[in-house]
Amino acid sequence: ILNLKMKKYANVYFACSKQSGLYWFGEKKCKTKNFKIILNGTDTNKYKKNEEIRKNLRKKYNIDNDYVLGFVGRISKDKNLYFLVDVYKKLLKKSNEIKLFIVGDGPELKKIKKKCLGFSDKVIFAGYQKNVADYYNLFDILILPSKREGLPMTVVEAQLSDLTCYLSETITNEVDIGRVIFLPLKSELWVENIIKNTNKCNEKVDINKF
Numbered sequence: 162i163l164n165l166k167m168k169k170y171a172n173v174y175f176a177c178s179k180q181s182g183l184y185w186f187g188e189k190k191c192k193t194k195n196f197k198i199i200l201n202g203t204d205t206n207k208y209k210k211n212e213e214i215r216k217n218l219r220k221k222y223n224i225d226n227d228y229v230l231g232f233v234g235r236i237s238k239d240k241n242l243y244f245l246v247d248v249y250k251k252l253l254k255k256s257n258e259i260k261l262f263i264v265g266d267g268p269e270l271k272k273i274k275k276k277c278l279g280f281s282d283k284v285i286f287a288g289y290q291k292n293v294a295d296y297y298n299l300f301d302i303l304i305l306p307s308k309r310e311g312l313p314m315t316v317v318e319a320q321l322s323d324l325t326c327y328l329s330e331t332i333t334n335e336v337d338i339g340r341v342i343f344l345p346l347k348s349e350l351w352v353e354n355i356i357k358n359t360n361k362c363n364e365k366v367d368i369n370k371f
Contacts, residue, residue, distance in 0.1 A: 177201050180333040181311035200335070201314050207294050208321035215298040222285055224299070227260045230355075231300030231324070233293055233315045234307075236267030241306045241329070241346070246276050248304070248351045253280060255356060264296050265289060297322035302355065305332065306346060312336055327355060 168186055174196045176182030182191045182198065190196055219225070230249060234240050242263070249261045261284045263273075270286070277284045290296060293315075297303070303319040303326045310332045319326050320340045328336070330343050337343075342358065344351055 173197065175199055176311070178312040178333045178335045180335075184309075184311070201312055201317065203314060203317060203321070205321055208297060208318050210323045211295075211298050214295050218295060218299040222262075222287075222299070224260060224285075227258050228256070229260050229262050229299060229301045231262050231264070231296070231303050231319075232305065233264045233296065233303070233319075234305070234313070236263070236265050236270045236273060238269060239308050239310075240267075240269075241308050242269060242273050243276060244306045244346060244348065245304055246273065248306070248348045248355075249284075250280070251348055251352045252355065253283065255352070259283070260285060262287065262296075262300065264293060294318065294322070297324055300324055302327060304351075305329070306351075307332060316341065325358065327351060 164185065168190060172195060174182065174186045174190050176185060176196070176198055177200065179191070179198060182196055186196065232242070232245060236242055246261075249259070252259050263285065264287045266289045274281070274286065287296070297319050300319070301324075303316065303324045305313060305316060305326065306329045307313070308329070308331055312333055312335055316326050316328065316332070316336045317338065320338050323340070325340045325342065327342050327344060330345050332343070334343065342354060344354060
């Protein structure tokens with residue numbers, strides 16, 4: 162309700178990305194000198210990769226040498242987890258040593274769990290976690306096939322933890338600091354790229370790019 166009056170009464174327009182600005186204020190406002198982009202910042206030290214945390218968390222969740230696809234976020238329609246599960250099902254046909262690890266909660270949780278019936282032993286729902294930074298250590302890649310986003314800090318944090326991130330093309334490229342692969346929402350293409358790139362992009366990101 163408050164957002165309906167925002168464009169009328171505001172005289173300066175802030176957004177975390179161009180895409181977010183267009184969504185909230187419209188193209189006309191974003192072309193004025195009163196529109197400003199302020200990129201989200203984060204504590205880079207907090208997200209440094211930690212092998213000890215990785216070892217402990219994998220032990221906690223009984224994950225041995227499996228390759229782990231990670232998701233962090235609200236389990237809602239916009240996050241497009243139905244597509245994520247579809248990609249994962251197809252990956253399982255290529256290899257049985259892959260796990261899907263979901264951190265978060267939301268209104269679509271029960272439906273997503275139901276969609277995982279038949280291979281639920283391969284999917285871990287960790288629920289809401291305060292120490293999300295630790296969980297990036299457990300993952301091998303991060304997947305975010307959202308239908309829409311502003312500037313998802315999850316992706317920035319994951320890159321700081323040296324994770325390659327697979328994102329839908331709907332997400333702004335402003336989030337890319339060196340470890341992002343953008344793909345259209347075609348599940349076969351995601352499967353192909355994930356398999357092809359599992360051993361690539363192992364270099365540390367340059368945090369000065371953000």
